[in-house]
Amino acid sequence: DIQMTQSPSSLSASVGDRVTITCRASQSIRTYLNWYQQKPGKAPTLLIYGASSLQSGVPTRFSGSGSGTDFTLTISNLQHEDFATYYCQQSYSTPRYTFGQGTKLDIK
Amino acid sequence: QVQLVQSGAEVKKPGSSVKVSCKASGSTFSSNAINWVRQAPGQGLEWMGRIIPIFGTTDYAQRFQGRVTIFADESTNTAYMDLSNLRSEDTAVYYCARDADYGPHAGFDMWGQGTMVTISS
Numbered sequence: 001d002i003q004m005t006q007s008p009s010s011l012s013a014s015v016g017d018r019v020t021i022t023c024r025a026s027q028s029i030r031t032y033l034n035w036y037q038q039k040p041g042k043a044p045t046l047l048i049y050g051a052s053s054l055q056s057g058v059p060t061r062f063s064g065s066g067s068g069t070d071f072t073l074t075i076s077n078l079q080h081e082d083f084a085t086y087y088c089q090q091s092y093s094t095p096r097y098t099f100g101q102g103t104k105l106d107i108k
Numbered sequence: 109q110v111q112l113v114q115s116g117a118e119v120k121k122p123g124s125s126v127k128v129s130c131k132a133s134g135s136t137f138s139s140n141a142i143n144w145v146r147q148a149p150g151q152g153l154e155w156m157g158r159i160i161p162i163f164g165t166t167d168y169a170q171r172f173q174g175r176v177t178i179f180a181d182e183s184t185n186t187a188y189m190d191l192s193n194l195r196s197e198d199t200a201v202y203y204c205a206r207d208a209d210y211g212p213h214a215g216f217d218m219w220g221q222g223t224m225v226t227i228s229s
Binding site (some may be wrong): 001007032034038043044045046049050053055087089091092094095096097098099101102 | 141143152153154155157158167170171190191203208210212213214215216217220221222
């Protein structure tokens with residue numbers, strides 16, 4: 001199975017900050033990388049698919065980049081509602097999907 | 109508005125089985141796969157398997173092979189996940205999630221609300 005490793009595991013930031021979360025795949029996954037946001041007690045929601053395509057309805061302060069093995073999720077101008085846990089997911093070896101371990105973003 | 113609505117919380121004994129349902133309300137099943145993903149308390153997301161309801165084809169994660177069965181009833185637009193031989197490590201929230209309309213590489217664009225399954229003697 002393709003292993004996905006996120007860093008950092010947790011991150012503290014303030015409203016208005018710009019933050020970056022990294023996801024690394026154990027082998028090349030081209031651009032088959034998706035990002036999710038999950039709030040406590042809720043199901044995840046899709047933010048970014050195909051490494052850089054914004055899912056409909058997602059604010060433009062979210063952006064994704066990368067290809068091959070290294071990917072980033074950037075959140076500009078952090079808002080209160082962005083404090084959550086973020087997961088990357090590879091969809092290269094469909095349907096053998098695997099997720100990163102998550103990055104918890106909380107308020108500094 | 110299409111929604112995935114899951115069945116309620118379950119408490120099961122070790123060695124027993126659990127069946128969780130996922131109903132697509134407001135729509136009929138399309139060619140989008142329905143996936144099952146679980147999340148143990150305080151842990152990350154783990155893909156378990158999927159079904160493409162209109163074809164009935166299934167795929168399972170290797171670690172659940174032989175213990176999980178996913179099936180669907182097109183007449184009621186409901187998918188099911190059956191997990192057998194339960195152990196304490198199966199305590200988790202179980203989610204169903206639909207492949208995005210752009211295809212299986214584009215992530216899961218719709219999720220059920222989750223079903224808490226607790227394994228306890």
